[in-house]
Amino acid sequence: MAAAIEAERLVKVFSGGVRALDGVSFTVERGTVLGLLGPNGAGKTTCVRVLTTTLVPDAGTAAVHGHDVVTAARQVRESIGLAGQYAAVDENLTGRENLRMIGQLMHIGRRDATRIADELLERFTLTDAADRPARTYSGGMRRRLDIAAALVHRPPVLFLDEPTTGLDPSSRNAVWTLIEELVGLGTTVLLTTQYLEEADRLADRIVVVDRGTVIAEGTAAELKSSLGQTVLDLRFPSPEDAERAHSVLARRPLGAPTRDGTVVSTGIEGGPHEVLEILRSLEEAGVRASTMAVREPSLDDVFLDLTGHRTFADEEKEQR
Amino acid sequence: MTTTSEVLPEPAAVRPAGLASAISDALVLTERNLIGYVRIPQALFFSTVQPVMFVLLFRYVFGGAIATPGMSYVDYLMPGIFVQTVMFGAVSTSIGLAEDLQKGLVERFRSLPMASSAVLAGRTTADACRNVFVLVLITIVGFLVGFRVHTDALAYLAAFGLMLLFAYALSWGFAIIGLSAPNSETAQLMSFPVLFPLVFASTAFVPAQTMPSWLQPFAEHQPVSVVVNAVRALTQGGPTARWVIPAILWSVGLLVVLMPLAVRRYRRSV
Numbered sequence: 001m002a003a004a005i006e007a008e009r010l011v012k013v014f015s016g017g018v019r020a021l022d023g024v025s026f027t028v029e030r031g032t033v034l035g036l037l038g039p040n041g042a043g044k045t046t047c048v049r050v051l052t053t054t055l056v057p058d059a060g061t062a063a064v065h066g067h068d069v070v071t072a073a074r075q076v077r078e079s080i081g082l083a084g085q086y087a088a089v090d091e092n093l094t095g096r097e098n099l100r101m102i103g104q105l106m107h108i109g110r111r112d113a114t115r116i117a118d119e120l121l122e123r124f125t126l127t128d129a130a131d132r133p134a135r136t137y138s139g140g141m142r143r144r145l146d147i148a149a150a151l152v153h154r155p156p157v158l159f160l161d162e163p164t165t166g167l168d169p170s171s172r173n174a175v176w177t178l179i180e181e182l183v184g185l186g187t188t189v190l191l192t193t194q195y196l197e198e199a200d201r202l203a204d205r206i207v208v209v210d211r212g213t214v215i216a217e218g219t220a221a222e223l224k225s226s227l228g229q230t231v232l233d234l235r236f237p238s239p240e241d242a243e244r245a246h247s248v249l250a251r252r253p254l255g256a257p258t259r260d261g262t263v264v265s266t267g268i269e270g271g272p273h274e275v276l277e278i279l280r281s282l283e284e285a286g287v288r289a290s291t292m293a294v295r296e297p298s299l300d301d302v303f304l305d306l307t308g309h310r311t312f313a314d315e316e317k318e319q320r
Numbered sequence: 321m322t323t324t325s326e327v328l329p330e331p332a333a334v335r336p337a338g339l340a341s342a343i344s345d346a347l348v349l350t351e352r353n354l355i356g357y358v359r360i361p362q363a364l365f366f367s368t369v370q371p372v373m374f375v376l377l378f379r380y381v382f383g384g385a386i387a388t389p390g391m392s393y394v395d396y397l398m399p400g401i402f403v404q405t406v407m408f409g410a411v412s413t414s415i416g417l418a419e420d421l422q423k424g425l426v427e428r429f430r431s432l433p434m435a436s437s438a439v440l441a442g443r444t445t446a447d448a449c450r451n452v453f454v455l456v457l458i459t460i461v462g463f464l465v466g467f468r469v470h471t472d473a474l475a476y477l478a479a480f481g482l483m484l485l486f487a488y489a490l491s492w493g494f495a496i497i498g499l500s501a502p503n504s505e506t507a508q509l510m511s512f513p514v515l516f517p518l519v520f521a522s523t524a525f526v527p528a529q530t531m532p533s534w535l536q537p538f539a540e541h542q543p544v545s546v547v548v549n550a551v552r553a554l555t556q557g558g559p560t561a562r563w564v565i566p567a568i569l570w571s572v573g574l575l576v577v578l579m580p581l582a583v584r585r586y587r588r589s590v
Contacts, residue, residue: 049427052431053430053431054427054430054431074433077431077432077433078433080431082427082428082431084424084427084428085424088423088424088425088427088428089425090352090356090425091423092355092356092359092360093352093355093356097352097355101348101349101351101352102428102432104344104348105345105348105349105429105432105434105438106432106433106434107341107344133359149428
């Protein structure tokens with residue numbers, strides 16, 4: 001059986017010459033979750049749009065559920081559900097009307113569409129709000145309704161473009177549980193996210209994109225282990241000290257160091273004595289750390305290593 | 321293997337293809353848009369306030385200064401107001417589509433296996449229904465300020481139908497604007513430069529003879545004037561075919577040109 005999603009060297013160039021996708025390839029096996037990660041503007045959404053047939057690629061091919069996204073767009077559309085970045089529900093319609101409308105557009109028939117809408121509302125704990133216009137919904141309710149709308153025709157492949165962006169922790173958890181349930185039932189999910197925790201929890205495999213290309217791929221564990229066994233965080237009194245420490249550590253053969261403000265992090269392979277060596281070499285260079293921590297590598301570290309950005313959430317904060 | 325069918329409903333029925341499916345999709349979306357109009361009655365109410373103001377403004381403030389040969393000014397004015405009202409109404413097509421685009425609804429619709437004309441057909445058809453309501457209302461206001469139909473009910477209905485057809489054709493043009501605008505506010509602003517010259521450099525409110533000679537040819541022959549003159553002929557009497565036939569030709573012509581352009585723009589919309 002063909003994989004659920006197969007992308008082959010996808011290229012999309014927007015007017016102005018921006019190469020949003022510059023040869024992206026990956027495969028998603030049936031019944032698994034792929035986390036597509038990358039900073040804002042990395043090409044995640046463009047990729048989803050190509051795979052959901054709303055954008056035609058300039059080069060490369062892609063197949064979803066065995067159908068080509070360009071030549072068999074209609075069959076692809078029948079096999080997919082899409083929940084977008086902004087909860088795309090009609091604010092003037094009630095929750096029930098929104099789901100029934102999608103059902104009718106899928107030609108399920110008004111009566112069946114109503115029944116399916118009711119079942120989904122129940123399942124997404126929206127029954128109490130079913131007859132209120134969606135504009136009265138909270139962010140979390142809206143997002144649940146949006147995902148429910150993507151499930152009306154029971155698609156085998158589900159695309160979730162940043163499904164929890166902007167949600168509070170408890171709503172985020174509810175959405176995560178929901179996705180896990182769907183996957184447990186055999187749905188294939190492609191998930192884009194800026195939250196590493198989300199990818200860590202949900203994704204079987206992770207594809208990291210930056211500037212339109214895939215820069216890393218693997219399970220969360222594989223990506224983390226690429227950084228070595230342990231990470232050493234050293235905090236310095238000033239950014240200047242941290243910069244100096246960074247250049248000292250950069251001379252080490254292993255674990256390229258990264259700097260974030262006054263904190264310098266580096267991977268260590270060789271056990272406790274290696275920490276001593278590091279501290280000694282800093283001492284010789286005349287910089288002294290104020291605090292120290294040794295921890296397991298996180299996906300954050302992977303990102304910093306790969307893209308030069310700290311977490312994407314941090315990046316968002318900076319932009320604000 | 322566990323499958324989704326254990327908790328979720330049975331698979332979707334096999335879809336009928338072609339025209340029947342496209343019409344069904346369009347009707348579902350027409351209903352959706354009409355529900356929107358009904359749920360926010362304030363928007364509908366206040367959109368009728370402006371034409372009523374225009375009636376009062378021209379009838380009681382400017383009207384005395386405008387000489388109209390062969391008929392009272394209120395009888396001359398109301399056909400102009402009718403056409404102006406449905407044209408301003410067409411702006412709501414562009415605003416509505418820009419909003420759907422902005423909110424990501426268009427993206428969702430485009431990912432569904434539905435006819436690519438349905439979103440536009442649903443919007444323009446809902447706006448045509450809205451025009452029926454607004455035209456009835458403005459007709460009543462017209463009667464209250466002294467407007468009379470000097471022909472018969474059938475001719476008035478013909479005028480009514482002609483205006484709906486013309487407005488429907490224009491809706492497809494404003495749909496293109498809505499699909500090209502970054503947001504609904506801009507869609508509204510982008511619509512006015514198209515709307516204003518057509519509505520005001522026309523015979524809707526004043527006879528073309530009072531305008532500078534360079535403007536007269538445009539004011540006399542542009543589609544809005546043709547439709548207004550047709551409505552005047554149908555409601556006030558006089559030779560009708562001379563205006564009604566060109567008015568129908570303009571409307572159908574605009575529809576035939578604008579509809580495929582709008583669908584093409586929709587397919588390429590972000």
